[in-house]
Each structure stands twice: as structure tokens, then as C-alpha cells.
Amino acid sequence: MGLLRFSTAGSVDDGKSTLIGRLLYDSKSIFEDQLQAVEQASKQRGNEEVNLALLTDGLRAEREQGITIDVAYRYFATPKRKFIIADTPGHIQYTRNMVTGASTADLSIILVDARHGILEQTVRHSYISSLLGIPHIVVAINKMDLVDFSQEVYSKIVADYKQMAARLHIGQVEFIPISAKLGDNVVNPSSNMPWYQGQPLLGYLETVSISHKAGSQDFRFPVQYVIRPISSQFPDYRGYAGRVSGGTIHVGDRVRILPSGLESTVGGINQATDELAEASSPLSVSIRLKDDIDISRGDMLVRADEGQPQVGQDFTLDVCWFNENPLQLRNRYIIRTATAETVGVARAINYRTNVNTLEREIGVSQLDMNDIAEVVIHTSSPLVTDAYAHNRVTGSLIFVDEATNETVGAGMIK
């Protein structure tokens, strides 16, 4: 059974909570005590119908204010797949939460209200999904019951969306007409829309390809930790612990260690006591080499016979800013990749993207919370990276504020 991570973005009005509630309820993933608790809480709040949003809005402030503030994770499984939902608030002031939820998603569900068609927030969600390199997008055209299940309405929205999406780098898009409230095309096929030939949403989620998880074809292995027991049983053991973040490695393969550029041969791959002949993304393993080389956390192993990553100190990035303290040119930030850390300064802001219109705004001198922009940075020591479009693990980094230690921004290398 495979695992699919998907994100949903939207506000209460477009029926996102109803859709998630429907998926959980119809796949029998809501339990009696949860439903009871939600029924009771709805009644206390004077809601006439059971408010399924209360299932996902867990924090006291969220329940009191009736809004989703943070990313919430929900889990369900069918006999075919396990699913992890990153449920994120859709309003513009929560762009950073959308970015966070989208960072690990394999698929993004973008909800469109059939009565309103493509809106600013549709553009925003689509832009963030494409920026974060989500491989699959589902445009769920919801509330079809309120437009008489009209194929004409559906087709117009599909055409409008395709026109808008032409301006973005979007992978595969699937369009599904649904009614989350009545259940049409969510879990079960709709008898109200015989003109729709595709699968219902859940069927699509169960069968969409997840082969992209194997990552780029090139092997990438950021070293997290060096395992050296120095025990009587393992006197000379030295294993490099990490997670394969792209491609495949075999025992006997020639590897290059970056940034040093030294080479060696893989002597063994293991997962605890299991000796493996090969390992692929996203397995966590430890790798032994045939030569004694100085390797530490932050280094990266790659295959000598494959495409090589960049080793450099100057990067052009798409940045999403997360913090109330704005990004200022010439400010110092701690720059962190998966396992490496250095210090960097922002040298230029090339342009800021208006996430509602996709227009590029130039002449911007700082980035405020939720801004997305193309930024040039310079780091004090070299980092080993790929373009984000090529590898989401080795192409991403975060900005950390030196004074507060908070994560203040996220960057995707171009």
C-alpha cells in the first residue's frame, strides 16, 4: 500500500471542510466519539447542522473564532492507499501556511465554487502549488448542485482555468465536478452528471501515479550523522547516516563526496541489521565506503557517473517570507538546507509576485510577511544544491533569524 500526501487550501465558504468531512465520513475514517464530540460542540455553538469544520479546527482560538489558523493534518486510509491531508487556510494572510502545507504534498486539491468560477484565490492556490512543485493538481469544481449540474458551467470553468494556468508551470491537472455537500463524485460516482466520464475524486486519489517520489534520476544523499560505535564488536565501523533524496545507489557504485570532490566506492548499505544491495529515495539508510575519507554532516554523496549538483555561494531563489520582521537587503540570516547550515545575506530583490494577479512588481526594497519574490543571496560558505524544479529536497532552504531563532522564510533555488 502506498502513501499519498495531498494539500487542500480554501476557506469555509468554498466547502473545503465539507469536502474533507465527506472524504473522512464516506471512507469511514471518522469515529463515533469524534462525531459525538463534534455534534455536541455544534449544538453548543447554536449551529443547526453538524459543523464538520470543528473536526479539523482543533485549537481553542480556532474554535472560538471559527477560522482555521494553522496547518492541520488529517489521516485516512482505503484498502488501496494511506492518505495524509495537509489542510491549510486559504486566505491571503495565511499564504505562509499554504506554502508550508504544500512543501511536502504530492497533490494539491484546488476548490472552485461553480457559481463563481475562477477567482483571485484560485489563482493564488494554483500559483503556490506550482511554485512548490506539487506534481499533481486536482481542480475540484464544487457546488455543482447549485448550478443544476450543468456541463456548460463546468466546461467554461475548465477553459478559463486552462487559460490562467498557461501562465504557470503546472504539471498535470485533473478537473472533477463535485458536490461535497451531497457527495456527488467525491467517493461515489454522480448519477446527476452522466456527462462526466472521469473518476470520482477518491478513485483518482487512489490511483494517481506516485512514481515522482523516486525523485530525480540522480542519486543524492545529504549526510545527517556519522555512526561510529568504536566498540570491541565494531572497532572500525563508520557509517554515513542519511535519507536517499533522489535516485538509487548500489553496493559497488563509485561516489563523489561534495563539496570536497573526493571519490570512493560504496562498500555496504544497511538498515539496522539488514544488508541491502541497493537503496532508493526516500529510504533512510547508512552507507559505508571503502576508503577512509573525512566526511561530516552537511556533506553530500552523489554518484560519480551521474549529473552533478551545484556547489556555490550565490543563489537566485523564489522566497516566501513568513515573519512580521521584513526581509531587508544586506541583513544577515542563518541559511539552512536539509543538513547544512551557513550564514547569508540578501543582495537583491529582483521582483515581487502579486499572488492574486501574477504580475511582477519591481523596485521592492523589503519583503513583508506572506510576500513571494525572486531574491538573490550570497552565503559565507559553499552549499551543495540542485534546482528546486529538479529536486525538492536538495533545492530548498530556510531562512532563520539569528536573534530569535525563528524560521522566517523559505527559499526554492532556481
Add this chain to the structure above:
Amino acid sequence: MDKFTITHLKELESESIYVLREVAAQFEHPAILFSGGKDSIVVTYLAYKAFYPLRLPFPLLHIDTGHNFQETLDYRDELVKKLDAQLIIGSVQQSIDEGRVKEETGFYASRNKLQTVTLLDAIERNKFDAAIGGARRDEEKARAKERFFSHRDEFGQWNPKNQRPELWNIFNGRKNMGEHFRIFPISNWTEMDVWQYILLEKIPMPSLYFSHQREVFERDGQWLAVSPFIKMKPTEHSVSKLARCRTIGDVTCTGLTLSKASTVEDIIDEIAASRVTERGGRADDKRSETAMEDRKKAGYF
């Protein structure tokens, strides 16, 4: 064509091992919060796998309420011996004796809430900068908002409204003196995933999880174990039943499930058919709608 063949359990395992290795790399004095329940057992097992053949680089920290099932303590001691691990015990009884906390009284008395003080004291005394727990996001709605790396201020408190964003697999464990982190490596696992993994890896489990004959009594629709630690009301009567624990906390707040499940396979079948969540059997969560969030803010697991 779908060439991707790694199962969801292998992917979850790899994610958790990645998180545990980040803890070893980013912190100086991490510890595993070991309760004797299945989740902390699985976390300990994953840590063993993450660093093999290195000895477990984290001590096990057990917050002992003094109201444990004996089986939990026996299992703990055996595991510590097997892994050659270091065990550190924080005693709630000692916190009571020292006047740090006040024992609850009455029929619903529980030491569950008192644990928080003992835990924070143990973290401070041992200078732990990361406490690794087995909490899962699917357990409870406040936990659904938890990060893998969850920052705690110098008072050990959680601020859910101002959590650090956590993107990709980049974990930010930077902190100031006196602050610490709670780490949740199996955040993305469900109860079912945990049991399927236990089956796959043949991890030995405490006998409490399997059906056994036990003296129990019914209270508020729940079966509780007869024990010197719980005061029974005059109207409550003890009966002998075939039962098992679905979660293990201390005796006073762990509801038992009437069950004939005697193997891991039986348990998986039983969970698959169950229409109640595992925490449905926990009296400590039922105190109010946001009981868990309130305890977590104060420094609970």
C-alpha cells in the same frame, strides 16, 4: 506505469528515522520519553534502527506516576537491559513528597496532571534539551497541529499560535539557553500504522495489550482495572472479564476494552472494525473540549 514500490510503512519508518537522526545531530542532551505504551516502544525501536550498531544515543526517561500497571514496569526493565540503554526515572511520588505538587483526592483522583511538573523538573535537572515523544497527530485535535520539532519556552510551555513553520524535511532546532524542544518522530503514523509496523517488525509488546482475565469495574460507560490506586464508589462492583488495554497510561485513567484479541493480527482486525478512537478510552481527555491543548500548553507530553 507506476514503478514506485515502497510501502507506506517503509516510507513512515524512513521519515521517523530521519527525524531521530536530526535530533542526535542538532541537540546535546536528548532523551526519549518512555511511557511503556506502544507508541514510545515503537519510537525506541526506531531509534535503535536509526543508529545501529551504535548503542542508543538517548537515555529513556520514564515519568513514573507510582500508579503503573506492574506489567509496564517489567517490560520497561527488560527492554532497558536488552538495549543496554540508560534509564532515568522522574517520580511523581517524589514531587508529592517534596511538596512540588498536591495529590488529587476523591473518586476521580488521578496523577495524570501532576506528571507535568515532574516531567519539567526532570528535564531541568538532567539538562535535557530535547524530549522525544510518541505522540501522533491522529490521536487528538490539538496534537493534529503539532510540529515534528516543537519549541518550548523556558517555562516548558507550548505556544500553538506562534509555531515555527516546518517545511520539506528541514527541521529548525535552534534555541536559547533554558529552552527545549519536544520531538515527535511518529507524528504521521496512525494507530493502525503502529500495529501494522509492530506486526511487520515482530516487535514484542507488553502483555497488557493482549486479552487477559482481569478484575474490572464499570464507571461512566468505561471499564477500569480494580487497583489500590482507584477508590471505588459504593455502587461500583468488581467483576472478572476478558479484557485488554488499547492505550496504556496509568491505572487510574486507562479504560480497558473487553476483547478476545490475543495476537497482533487479532488486534489489527479489532481496530479495523472499531468505531471509537483509542483516546475514547481515556478519562483524562474528557475533562473538557480542549483538555489536551490546555495540558500541552502547560508542558504536558
